[in-house]
Amino acid sequence: MxxxxxxxxxxxxxxxxxxxxxxxxxxxxxxxxxxxxxxxxxxxxxxxxxxxxxxxxxxxxxxxxxxxxxxxTRPSLLLALAATLLGATGGILLGAATAVVGHRARRLLTALINLLLAFPALLVAMFLAVVFGAGAAGAVLALAVAGVPGFARLAQTLSAAVAGTDHLAAARVLGLRRHRLLWRHVLPNTAEPLLLATTTAAGTALVALAGLSFLGLGVQPPDYDxxxxxxxxxxxxxxxxxxxxxxxxxxxxxxxxxxxxxxxxxxxxxxxxxAPRTPAPPPAPRGSPRPKAGGGPAEEGLVLQVEDLTVELPTPGGLIRPVRDVSLALRPGEIVGLVGESGSGKSLTALAIADLLPERARVTRRTLRLLGADLATLTPKQRDRHLATGLATVFQNPASALNPSLRISTQLTEAVRAHRGASRAQALSEAADALRKVGLPPELLRSRPHQLSGGQRQRVMIAAGLMLRPGLIIADEPTTALDVTVQRQITRLLSDIRRETSAAVLFISHDVALVGEFCDRVLVMYAGAVVESLPADRLAGGARHPYTRALVASVPDLAADRDRPLPTVRGTPPDPLKPAPGCPFEPRCPRRRDHCAEQAPPLEDLDADHRVACWNPVPVEVLAS
Structure with missing residues (x-):
């Protein structure tokens, strides 16, 4: 609309x-x-x-x-609008200038704005009205000056976001003068909220002007407001x-x-x-199973059972489906890898399972069971508690996942105390044991996140997940920001945890080599859908989907010819706003056929452990050669 x-x-x-x-x-x-x-x-x-x-x-x-x-009505409105516009102009220019001046001038302007904000605006207006002299002009100037600090602080806050943008840095490199930086780059990007603030401030100025006139400091007879x-x-x-x-x-x-x-x-x-209207879902391709009404049958012995998981997100350009009909299952002690290019839907799949998606996201699924409990049948309070105690998430960036203002002891013990009612002493004892399990000394409980290294913070995140003894650990690229040595330590730690606790691990990564070495099974995602599922020991030499083969081929090794460029997956992923009716990998696929552009292939069994979604998978004899 x-x-x-x-x-x-x-x-x-x-x-x-x-x-x-x-x-x-x-x-x-x-x-x-x-x-x-x-x-x-x-x-x-x-x-x-x-x-x-x-x-x-x-x-x-x-x-x-x-x-x-x-x-x-006329003089009252004109005087109030004049005071508002004068105050807004002065305040906006003062606050926005902090984005284009030098460091020393910025500090001085910030100190000036802070000093002006220390005085109540109405008292400043009354004082200045006396200084400027009773009358309409003095009242307008007094209100304008009193309104400058508020607009300056708002403009300073908004301009700070523009000051770090690449386009402003490029304009500085081009040698534009400061007034051009201000008018061309800073003010246009902050105009909207400033206009809204000015509109609201006009009502406040009208009341303040009437108050000054009521006290005899504003409009003087024979004029009146x-x-x-x-x-x-x-x-x-x-x-x-x-x-x-x-x-x-x-x-x-x-x-x-x-x-x-x-x-x-x-x-x-x-x-x-x-929020765009939800379009009707595209018809299911021939040969693909129809989703059943209600939840699917429960399988015994599964930690996690997901069937036909779909995520829809509203965007300025329309509705997109970054995750489409994803199904996966994990057994106790099993490590399943989820690989694919950036934007393939790996992290969104994990967030949907953990119920951590934004409010506007819409999640549909036929089945979602965690530790045998169907999450759709639980009340919101029961679901939150079941997810909190049965599932642990290790995020990619522990520096942002850990609260910088709290000690490690507080962050490790709060979940145990909230969900199990443990005493502080008992919770601290369990936290110390959790740190020992991840190879950290208990003395770190007194530390704060900024005092730890990246590898230590990641271990603390894993320790926090172990506090409630979860059945499932979702590790969302936990080794991406770490060096190779620490990566090896984290993966070895996760392997030890699954052996000791029988917890299942969903390991999300774009590192195909690491997943093939570390996991038991691998799910390959492309454009929001699982295109291949196979044992990890077949990933390097037995993958049948052309996309999986391209990912494996793009992993460099020591035997690669240094004189030749590294192999890559040619082309770009499809635009989620313009989904094609056929196979999403068809424009990049070297084995594409005419039928591939007409209909998306279903995920079908090649054998008991291998499934692939491809109309023309790589033949076995080609793999053998």
């Missing part, structure tokens, strides 16, 4: 549009229609209460209060409240209008990319 159409269907947007239009009409037409009545004194109607001729009464000169309130009219009617508040309430209601009405305008604009920006 387009943005204007969405606004047309929003009751808040309609209400805001009507209120804003009424203010604009009054600001333009009220001085023409009621300006004469607002300024004409009537000695015979002094201080009258509400009547048919004067719905809100008259003031001490007999002037109609309602006409004066309506006529004051809503704040001065409120002051004039205050003396009669107990006898005739309407002359005092009328300007107060006008201030409230205008302030709410600007606040609602900011809310509507912010909501429209947040929902600019609507």
């Amino acid at each position: 387009s943005l204007p159409r969405r606004y047309l269907r929003s009751p808040m947007a309609w209400t805001t549009a009507v209120m804003l239009a009424s203010l604009l009409v009054l600001a333009l037409a009220a001085p023409l229609l009621w300006g004469t009545a607002a300024d004409r004194p009537d000695p015979f109607a002094v201080l009258q209460g509400p009547s048919t001729a004067h719905p809100f009464g008259t003031d001490n000169l007999g002037r109609d209060v309602l006409a004066r309130v309506l006529t004051a 809503w704040g001065q009219l409120l002051n004039q009617g205050l003396d009669r508040i107990y006898a005739d409240p309407l002359p005092a309430l009328a300007p107060g209601l006008a201030v409230l009405y205008a302030a709410v209008t600007f606040q609602l305008l900011g809310e509507v604009l912010a909501g429209g920006v947040a929902r600019r990319t609507p």
Whole structure:
């Protein structure tokens, strides 16, 4: 749905549009229609209460209060908008300049902004209004200066994200002057949230300006605005409240209008990319099994059983399916490798199993059982507890997975204390044992993550997973950021853990050689689907899918000819926004046929331990040669 159409269907947007239009009409037409009545004194109607001729009464000169309130719309709005624009301009330029000036100037500007923020804005406005002198100009300047720090801090925060971008660095290399960097690179990338903040600040400035006029520091007679009219009617508040309430209601009405305008604009920006409709799933290829209604039958002795797992994610370009009909099973003590290029869906598959996908992601599956329990039949609280105690996840980057502000002891013991009710002493004892199992001294319990090396942090992550004795360990590329020696230590550690605890391990990696050596079975993923499943000892010489063969061939060895370029998988993965009807690997496949572009191949059995999704797999005699 387009943005204007969405606004047309929003009751808040309609209400805001009507209120804003009424203010604009009054600001333009009220001085023409009621300006004469607002300024004409009537000695015979002094201080009258509400009547048919004067719905809100008259003031001490007999002037109609309602006409004066309506006529004051223009000066009240113009002065508030002027103060807002001046404050926003100064604050935005001050805050955004921190992204283009040098280090020393940036520190000085940051210190200045922090100093200005230390003083309450309203008190600053009152003080400056006295310094500048009572009157409309002094009040506007006072409010503008008081609003500068808030805009400066917002602009500084937004500009900090732009300061580290490659395009700004490239512009610096090109020698652009600072004012061009500011106008061409910084401000355009921060304009949207700053505009929303300015809209909301206009309502606040209107109230503040009325307050200054009410105190006698703003608009001075014979001119008037809503704040001065409120002051004039205050003396009669107990006898005739309407002359005092009328300007107060006008201030409230205008302030709410600007606040609602900011809310509507912010909501429209947040929902600019609507969640696309879920298209109908493509028809299943001939020969592929139809998914059954409800969960599939449970198999005995499985730690994890997943059937037909699909993940859908909304994106600005439409709905994508980065994981499609993935099925896998792990037995106790088994290590299964999940390999494929970046973006093939390996990590999303693991996150879907662990229920860690973002809220907008949609997960469907025919079966998902962990340690014999069907997760679909559990309540959310039961599912969370079952996943927390039965599954452990070792992430790729332990530096971001560990809380830098907490000691290792706290991070290792909190799960045991939360799920098993262990005492602090017992939890610390178990944490020390877990560190010993991963080859770390218990003294590290007193350390924080930044005091450990990368390999030690990864071992701590594994130790944290062992605290609840899980049946399944999902290791999502746990060795990617480590050197070869530490990689060997981590894989040996996982092998020892599975022998000691009989835990199954789902090992995700893009390192084909490591997976072939470390795992028992290997699942190869491409474009979100499993294209081959085979024993790990057949990976190097017995893979039948052309994609798997290309991955194996791209692994360098010591016997490779150094004068020739390293082999690679030619081409690029398919665009997930434009899925083709046939085999996703067909454009890159050296064995493609016409039929490959028409229909996706199902995952079929070659033998009891080997499955492949290919219409034209590599023949056995070719492998033997």
